[in-house]
Amino acid sequence: MWTVIYIAKNKKLAEKTEQLLTQEGMLTKIQPVSKGAAQEDGYFEVLVPEGEAEEAQNIIYEAGY
Numbered sequence: 566m567w568t569v570i571y572i573a574k575n576k577k578l579a580e581k582t583e584q585l586l587t588q589e590g591m592l593t594k595i596q597p598v599s600k601g602a603a604q605e606d607g608y609f610e611v612l613v614p615e616g617e618a619e620e621a622q623n624i625i626y627e628a629g630y
Contacts, residue, residue: 567594568618571611571625579609582630589624591617 573579579595586593591613598608613621 566615567612568615569610569612570618570621571630572598573609573611575606576609579611582611582625585628586611586613586621586624591621591624593621 571579571582573582573595576595576597583593583595594612595609596612598610
């Protein structure tokens with residue numbers, strides 16, 4: 566099951582966060598918060614598998630997000 570571990574304020578930040586986690590070997594995906602709004606400006610969820618959620622949050626915290 567996928568778990569939301571971060572909500573980014575735009576797609577660019579979501580992609581940056583996704584890249585950070587991917588470099589650490591984690592599976593990630595991003596999706597817009599509003600299902601009908603896949604534009605650049607809007608909130609995006611960053612998701613990881615449930616078992617990696619705590620580690621992913623630690624990585625994001627240490628990176629200063």
